[in-house]
Amino acid sequence: MQDFKQHAMLPATTHDEQARQDFVGAFRxxxxxxxxxxxxxxxxxxxxxxxxxxxxxxxADQEEVRKVMTxxxxxxxxxAMQRRSQEMLWESVIDPTERQLPELIERAxxxxxxxxxxxxxxxxxxxxRYHRAADIHLQPGGYHTDFTAxxxxxxxxxxxxxxxxxxxxxxxxxxxxxxxxxxxxxxKHPDFKPKRILDVGCAIGNSTLVWxxxxxxxxxxxxxxxxxxxRYAHARAAALGVDVDFSQQNGxxxxxxxxxxxxxxxxxxxxxxxxxxxxxxxxECRRLLRPGGLMLHLEIPRGRTxxxxxxxxxxxxxxxxxxxxxxxxxxxVAESVKGGFAAAxxxxxxxxxxxxxxxxxYTEHFFWKILAGWKR
Amino acid sequence: xxxxxxxxxxPKGHRPQVFDDPSIDQLHDxxxxxxxxxxxxxxxxxxxxxxxxxxxxVAREQIEGYVADEAVAADRARRRADxxxxxxxxxxxxxxAAIARAEQHAPDPEP
Numbered sequence: 231m232q233d234f235k236q237h238a239m240l241p242a243t244t245h246d247e248q249a250r251q252d253f254v255g256a257f258r259x260x261x262x263x264x265x266x267x268x269x270x271x272x273x274x275x276x277x278x279x280x281x282x283x284x285x286x287x288x289x290a291d292q293e294e295v296r297k298v299m300t301x302x303x304x305x306x307x308x309x310a311m312q313r314r315s316q317e318m319l320w321e322s323v324i325d326p327t328e329r330q331l332p333e334l335i336e337r338a339x340x341x342x343x344x345x346x347x348x349x350x351x352x353x354x355x356x357x358x359r360y361h362r363a364a365d366i367h368l369q370p371g372g373y374h375t376d377f378t379a380x381x382x383x384x385x386x387x388x389x390x391x392x393x394x395x396x397x398x399x400x401x402x403x404x405x406x407x408x409x410x411x412x413x414x415x416x417x418k419h420p421d422f423k424p425k426r427i428l429d430v431g432c433a434i435g436n437s438t439l440v441w442x443x444x445x446x447x448x449x450x451x452x453x454x455x456x457x458x459x460x461r462y463a464h465a466r467a468a469a470l471g472v473d474v475d476f477s478q479q480n481g482x483x484x485x486x487x488x489x490x491x492x493x494x495x496x497x498x499x500x501x502x503x504x505x506x507x508x509x510x511x512x513x514e515c516r517r518l519l520r521p522g523g524l525m526l527h528l529e530i531p532r533g534r535t536x537x538x539x540x541x542x543x544x545x546x547x548x549x550x551x552x553x554x555x556x557x558x559x560x561x562x563v564a565e566s567v568k569g570g571f572a573a574a575x576x577x578x579x580x581x582x583x584x585x586x587x588x589x590x591x592y593t594e595h596f597f598w599k600i601l602a603g604w605k606r
Numbered sequence: 607x608x609x610x611x612x613x614x615x616x617p618k619g620h621r622p623q624v625f626d627d628p629s630i631d632q633l634h635d636x637x638x639x640x641x642x643x644x645x646x647x648x649x650x651x652x653x654x655x656x657x658x659x660x661x662x663x664v665a666r667e668q669i670e671g672y673v674a675d676e677a678v679a680a681d682r683a684r685r686r687a688d689x690x691x692x693x694x695x696x697x698x699x700x701x702x703a704a705i706a707r708a709e710q711h712a713p714d715p716e717p
Contacts, residue, residue: 245649245650245653246646246649246650249645249646249649249650250642250645250646252645252649253641253642253645253646254642257638257641257642300624306624306625307634309622309624310624310625310631310634310635311634311638313622313624314634314635314638315638317617318638318639318642320617324613328612328613331610332610363618363619364617364618364619364620365617365618365619368617368619369617370613370614370615370616370617370618371613371614372618375613377610377611377612377613378610378611383613547622548622550617550619550620552619
């Protein structure tokens with residue numbers, strides 16, 4: 231595991247603040263590595279046998295698993311710890327961020343001026359309901375809420391928070407998801423050299439920068455609905471010496487012209503949208519691609535067995551990823567067809583990252599899901 | 607928006623209840639917070655011990671081998687008893703209320 235890279239937009243921590251972050255990170259690693267596998271063990275050893283004794287069959291789907299597992303005392307304990315540690319993860323980052331916010335905002339203003347890419351915000355943009363209804367991942371205020379002028383707090387908190395979330399597995403610059411999708415492109419389509427790239431739902435641009443660095447001659451854009459994460463993304467990119475254009479737009483309907491991009495991407499974004507938004511986003515991706523252009527979406531695994539599916543959907547019920555449970559069985563090819571793609575031009579692949587179980591949270595069988603679609 | 611407003615303390619959205627009794631959820635949340643602060647305190651003590659060693663030559667072995675004299679031992683015993691007393695307050699209160707209830711409903715003793 232690489233150490234997290236301390237760049238100019240991250241807040242300094244006091245001795246106690248750092249100790250709190252270190253503890254919550256270590257505690258989550260322990261929960262994931264030592265306790266989480268136990269939920270599968272109690273399912274196999276006592277929950278499923280009791281279900282079979284009563285019904286004469288195994289639980290048929292994740293909902294049947296949910297009914298019995300949520301009554302199991304071991305699962306209850308793990309779940310309570312997982313939930314509280316998720317909240318503590320944000321709290322441990324919010325404290326130093328709030329303490330230094332005026333200074334961080336000033337630093338962001340200065341850094342942004344150095345970024346040769348533009349930052350385009352739209353105060354009139356309607357924040358979609360799937361962001362307003364609940365704070366995704368329990369980050370107070372979500373990705374989109376400004377609590378002061380030129381606020382960057384949501385971005386600062388997100389950057390360090392997601393690093394703690396996966397025990398540092400997201401990489402020194404939280405670039406694991408970008409690197410994974412890039413590795414997929416290079417393996418499957420080594421000759422594809424995009425000149426115009428769009429990252430949809432880019433948040434702090436952690437994945438966007440991977441593409442800007444991999445294709446230095448390309449024009450790279452990142453869009454998101456959240457203003458504070460985009461201000462942060464623009465400043466962070468400058469702090470890391472990369473020029474990227476960021477704009478505040480909804481991926482369901484952007485203001486880019488038809489065929490504006492060779493490559494349109496998203497990184498663990500689709501499951502944070504909604505049933506109605508998903509085909510609209512896929513349709514918009516298609517509109518934005520030139521003929522011969524490629525769409526790539528990286529998604530988190532959703533499990534193979536009913537028990538695995540139930541565990542992955544812990545986040546849907548306990549971490550405000552409310553749409554995630556619909557993503558379990560959704561047919562992404564069919565959704566892409568709704569968005570205008572030909573079924574033959576769309577495919578789903580799996581890609582296994584090198585992770586330790588202490589970084590996986592809900593499973594010992596972690597496979598990224600990749601949706602790829604060509605515009606013919 | 608020039609005023610700086612504080613972000614909310616709690617995330618917006620559904621709060622799940624894991625245990626049948628919500629006070630069990632709260633109790634787990636509280637002990638986890640306590641464990642965190644204990645980790646924070648341990649780290650600070652560790653830093654202090656290392657600085658003592660580096661700057662003042664107080665070897666860690668000296669801390670391990672420290673023997674309290676009579677006055678210090680008495681002071682520590684008082685603190686331990688006080689901590690136990692404070693910790694067990696809810697249980698004492700619960701016990702006294704239970705006894706009071708039992709006495710109230712107890713049948714009259716046989717004449």
